[in-house]
Amino acid sequence: xxxxxxxxxxxxxxxxxxxxxxxxxxxxxxxxxxxxxxxxxxxxxxxxxxxxxxxxxxxxxxxxxxxxxxxxxxxxxxxxxxxxxxxxxxxxxxxxxxxxxxxxxxxxxxxxxxxxxxxxxxxxxxxxxxxxxx
Amino acid sequence: xxxxxxxxxxxxxxxxxxxxxxxxxxxxxxxxxxxxxxxxxxxxxxxxxxxxxxxxxxxxxxxxxxxxxxxxxxxxxxxxxxxxxxxxxxxxxxxxxxxxxxxxxxxxxxxxxxxxxxxxxxxxxxxxxxxxxxxxxxxxxxxxxxxxxxxxxxxxxxxxxxxxxxxxx
Numbered sequence: 001x002x003x004x005x006x007x008x009x010x011x012x013x014x015x016x017x018x019x020x021x022x023x024x025x026x027x028x029x030x031x032x033x034x035x036x037x038x039x040x041x042x043x044x045x046x047x048x049x050x051x052x053x054x055x056x057x058x059x060x061x062x063x064x065x066x067x068x069x070x071x072x073x074x075x076x077x078x079x080x081x082x083x084x085x086x087x088x089x090x091x092x093x094x095x096x097x098x099x100x101x102x103x104x105x106x107x108x109x110x111x112x113x114x115x116x117x118x119x120x121x122x123x124x125x126x127x128x129x130x131x132x133x134x
Numbered sequence: 135x136x137x138x139x140x141x142x143x144x145x146x147x148x149x150x151x152x153x154x155x156x157x158x159x160x161x162x163x164x165x166x167x168x169x170x171x172x173x174x175x176x177x178x179x180x181x182x183x184x185x186x187x188x189x190x191x192x193x194x195x196x197x198x199x200x201x202x203x204x205x206x207x208x209x210x211x212x213x214x215x216x217x218x219x220x221x222x223x224x225x226x227x228x229x230x231x232x233x234x235x236x237x238x239x240x241x242x243x244x245x246x247x248x249x250x251x252x253x254x255x256x257x258x259x260x261x262x263x264x265x266x267x268x269x270x271x272x273x274x275x276x277x278x279x280x281x282x283x284x285x286x287x288x289x290x291x292x293x294x295x296x297x298x299x300x301x302x303x
Contacts, residue, residue, distance in 0.1 A: 035285040108135035
């Protein structure tokens with residue numbers, strides 16, 4: 001089981017307090033679809049994802065970005081028991097959505113980059129370390 | 135992001151998060167992407183030293199396994215002289231890459247030999263440092279680091295890493 005220091009917990013909850021879910025959700029998922037275009041395979045029902053402008057203007061991408069962040073919020077609220085609290089999401093992503101697990105890392109990198117841009121210098125190396133662990 | 139996403143899968147080990155050691159495919163840069171990279175880099179080049187120092191510091195702190203390559207330094211903390219100096223060296227290498235963007239393996243052959251025969255850095259670490267560079271660029275140049283610039287820079291750094299691993303075996 002993952003052990004969190006007090007400083008790490010504070011760092012994670014601090015990031016969430018500053019998070020604009022709409023902005024980060026759209027930008028993180030949007031960038032994932034733009035920077036790693038093969039990830040679009042999972043979003044065939046989202047309509048026009050052909051280029052950066054259409055992705056960033058796509059309402060379904062915006063809505064789904066928010067869904068992803070809400071899922072992360074669940075993890076933040078259950079930091080000592082992410083494994084069990086994520087069991088239903090895990091089953092969903094594997095059995096129903098059939099997502100290649102490597103893609104989680106790609107989306108995570110995009111989320112980190114957007115959070116860093118939003119927080120600027122407040123996204124210190126310590127915060128980044130805690131966030132990466134999370 | 136590590137524990138959340140690894141736990142979305144069924145039975146897992148902690149570090150399957152990172153790319154494996156297999157070489158990644160080259161995805162070549164279009165003319166437009168090369169232009170984007172050159173123009174973005176001209177904005178960055180004035181602050182190259184800061185970017186290099188920040189990216190290296192973060193790599194050492196966020197991915198402590200990378201410290202194993204620097205056991206010969208007296209001080210690995212952010213702000214220390216070896217970290218500042220080496221951050222600058224790294225970004226000078228990246229700039230060499232930009233200057234040789236049309237033929238990275240040829241342009242970076244000396245650096246490739248250095249990394250292969252002398253430094254012997256495991257190639258998975260290139261991805262880690264590249265990610266840290268992108269995080270810092272995103273923080274320092276939020277308006278200029280658009281999604282189009284992001285994808286071009288990510289491809290560019292991947293291709294630089296591939297050029298550096300050319301001579302490995």
